[in-house]
Amino acid sequence: xxxxxxxxxxxxxxxxxxxxxxxxxxxxxxxxxxxxxxxxxxxxxxxxxxxxxxxxxxxxxxxxxxxxxxxxxxxxxxxxxxxxxxxxxxxxxxxxxxxxxxxxxxxxxxxxxxxxxxxxxxxxxxxxxxxxxxxxxxxxxxxxxxxxxxxxxxxxxxxxxxxxxxxxxxxxxxxxxxxxxxxx
Amino acid sequence: xxxxxxxxxxxxxxxxxxxxxxxxxxxxxxxxxxxxxxxxxxxxxxxxxxxxxxxxxxxxxxxxxxxxxxxxxxxxxxxxxxxxxxxxxxxxxxxxxxxxxxxxxxxxxxxxxxxxxxxxxxxxxxxxxxxxxxxxxxxxxxxxxxxxxxxxxxxxxxxxxxxxxxxxxxxxxxxxxxxxx
Numbered sequence: 001x002x003x004x005x006x007x008x009x010x011x012x013x014x015x016x017x018x019x020x021x022x023x024x025x026x027x028x029x030x031x032x033x034x035x036x037x038x039x040x041x042x043x044x045x046x047x048x049x050x051x052x053x054x055x056x057x058x059x060x061x062x063x064x065x066x067x068x069x070x071x072x073x074x075x076x077x078x079x080x081x082x083x084x085x086x087x088x089x090x091x092x093x094x095x096x097x098x099x100x101x102x103x104x105x106x107x108x109x110x111x112x113x114x115x116x117x118x119x120x121x122x123x124x125x126x127x128x129x130x131x132x133x134x135x136x137x138x139x140x141x142x143x144x145x146x147x148x149x150x151x152x153x154x155x156x157x158x159x160x161x162x163x164x165x166x167x168x169x170x171x172x173x174x175x176x177x178x179x180x181x182x183x184x
Numbered sequence: 185x186x187x188x189x190x191x192x193x194x195x196x197x198x199x200x201x202x203x204x205x206x207x208x209x210x211x212x213x214x215x216x217x218x219x220x221x222x223x224x225x226x227x228x229x230x231x232x233x234x235x236x237x238x239x240x241x242x243x244x245x246x247x248x249x250x251x252x253x254x255x256x257x258x259x260x261x262x263x264x265x266x267x268x269x270x271x272x273x274x275x276x277x278x279x280x281x282x283x284x285x286x287x288x289x290x291x292x293x294x295x296x297x298x299x300x301x302x303x304x305x306x307x308x309x310x311x312x313x314x315x316x317x318x319x320x321x322x323x324x325x326x327x328x329x330x331x332x333x334x335x336x337x338x339x340x341x342x343x344x345x346x347x348x349x350x351x352x353x354x355x356x357x358x359x360x361x362x363x364x365x
Contacts, residue, residue, distance in 0.1 A: 012195040032190065034217065067189070107189055128199035129312065132275045139279025140224035140364030143190050167277040175197050175228075 003105040004037040009182045011110060012127050019049055019123040020176045028113040028147040030065060030072070030163070031177045039103050040184040044078045044095040047125035047179055055085040058122050060093050062180065063111035063154035072109055072158040076101050111154060112178055126176040134175060137167040188218045190364040194314055201230050201310045202357040207335040210298045211247065211254060211348060212358045213328055221365040222246065222258060222287045225280040228312040228360055231266045232274065238267045238305025242278060245297035245339040249327060254295055255342045259284045267307040296361060297339045313359035322350055330355045
């Protein structure tokens, strides 16, 4: 199929959605996604909900990986933070990308990781399914799951053999991933 | 055409759950964006009801549509034992392998025929997926899914879309399907 140039891309439609806390500190999760056209990796955002009576700050970390054989390689990353003082607020957190990149069409893996600290009751817009724990690993090549190694950053490369596929009960596992919006 | 590693009909697992009736054949659309080796199929199952152990078999058939006739080109199945919440979570990924034929699925709109059979136990078997909110009239465009009006113990080799029920939540439900190379 011919590839178009995209101005916006979201990993799932932001209509039928849910909210979930950020994943555990030092945990990295990835989900495979198909990007049908080229898009400049200029603006990246997530959506946060926070309830705080004093100023609170939270950061979000995003990684973009490509898969070659049995190795995921870090192609780019983005991070951002938001300080807020509001009893109840829903906000975009705009992430700053680490490098200029024109994302090519194809399959990419979006990564997010938990960090310690932060305060206030906060959650992120995620896909609609409730936080379930599913038995039975997704069969086939790696599509979604978590890194088995505790990490404070995005590894430059990850062997798929070091990933637990979604449904692996050795991790008490949920099927929720944050909403990611990329725009040129 | 490039080969893709996986294809799914929803970007991530949706929240809707729908009971699947045993021996009812459902047909659901599935768009393939580029060629993919048909090796593995995954669905997300939800088991409810009593704690009794139950054997289930899901048969998925891959159908092409020519004119108004669906014709089977491949099939894949899995048998599993579910129930007994003391040992299992209610939700479970079912992973199917061993297709009936080697196939490199070409880009386009395909359809999956789905049949469930059960034995023993009384668990309620559901699949996660998406559902259009039950329009009262028939969609006038291309076939977008439906179900057979008579029970069947096998996936049909072919079926006319005119013989399918194309209205109602049962007919319009699309389970989340993830296939991979």
